[in-house]
Amino acid sequence: MKKLVSILIPAYNAEKWIEETIYSALNQTWKNKEIIIVDDGSKDQTYSIAKKYESKNLKVVTQENKGVCAARNFALSLAQGDYIQWLDADDILDHDKVSKQLDYNYGYNDQDVLMSSEFGTFYYSIKRAKFRPHHLWKDLSPVEYFTYKFKEGVWMSSAVFLVSRNLSESAGPWNEEIIRDNDGEYFCRVVSKSKMIKFVPGAKCYYRRGVIGVSKNLSNKAMQSIFLSRCLCIQTLLSLEDSEKTRSACINLLNSFLEIIYERIYERRDDYEIKNIIYGLHAMAEKLGGELKPPEYKWKSRMVNAVFGRYLADRMKYIKRKVWSNTKKNYDKLYHMLE
DSSP, X not given: OOOOEEEEEEESSOTXXXXXXXXXXXXXXXXXXXXXXXXXXXXXSHHXXXXXXXXXXXXXXXXXXXXHHHHHHHHHHHOOOSEEEEOOTTOEEOTTHHHHHHHHHTTTOOTTEEEEEEEEEESSOGGGOEEOOOTTSSOBOHHHHHHHHHHHOOOOOGGGOEEEHHHHHHHOXXXXXXXXXXXXXXXXXXXXXXXXXXXXXXXXXXXXXXXXXXXXXXXXXHHHHHHHHHHHHHHHHHHHOOSHHHHHHHHHHHHHHHHHHHHHSGGGTTSHHHHHHHHHHHHHHHHTTOOOOOOOOOHHHHHHHHHHOXXXXXXXXXXXXXXXXXXXXXXHHHHHHHO
C-alpha cells in the first residue's frame, strides 16, 4: 500500500488565502493523504471557511491562540502519516509536488533521507512566481546544507520539505518559545537528523510574500527570538562538525543578524535589550574565533552616512527597500485582479 502523507496546515487569520491553500492540498495527485488544519484562535472567518471542506480525509480543529508552533505541534499529534508535509495557510503546493518527491524517493526507500524541492515566491499570482535557484537546490549532506545556508544567507521555504515519520520523531516538536524564525530552527534539527537532503527537480511549491496578516514588526521579543533561533542553529551545526569552515559559516550567520539590527531597527540600537543582543552576537563571534562588522554601504548610502550619520543612512536604506517591495506587491495585486 502507498505511504500515507499528512499535510499539516496551521492557520491564524488566514481567511483571504486559506481556500487556495486547501485546494492545493486536496488536489495533490498523491491520493493516499490526510489533511489536518489547526485554527489557532483566529478572529476572522478562517475556521468557518476551512470547516466547509471537512471530510473523511480532511480534519479541522481549533484551539485558543497559542502561536503557530503550538498549532503545528497539535497538528502533528493528530497526524497518522508515514510522511509529513508542512504547509502554511497562505502557501501553495503544486498539484504533483508530493507525488514527484515520493516517486523519486522509492529509488532510495530510506526514511533517513529528507526530500526537498523547488519553490517560487509570489505576492498574489503564482503565475508570476519567481524561482531563484541557489546552492540549496541540489543534493546535500547536512553539513553542506548548513554551510551554504549560513554563509550565503540563502533559505528554503518550509513547504519544500517532505519529512519522514522517522525524521520527524528524531527532530522532536517545534520550539514554542521561538516566535520568529521558528521554522529555521525546526528544520535545522530535521536536517541534522537526516542522512542527506535529496533535491527533487520539478517538484514545486509557492511561498507567499508580504500579504498574510502576520505582524512584520521586529519587537524586542521578536529580536530575542531570532537570536535564540540562530544560537540553537549554530549549536546544531557545530555538533555535526566543528571546523574552521563551519565556524566561518556560523560567524556569517551572526553577522547577517547584526545587519538586520542596523537596517531594520536602527532607532532602537541603544535600547537595553537590543544592546544585550548585540553584545551577545559579538561575544559568540569572538568565541568562534572571529569578529563581526557593521554592514557596508553602497556609494549613495556612504554619502548620506558621511554627511548625516549612520542613523539616516540606515533609515534611507530601509525606506528604499520598503518602497520597492510595496511597488512590486501592488503591481502584482493589480495583475492578479485583471487575470
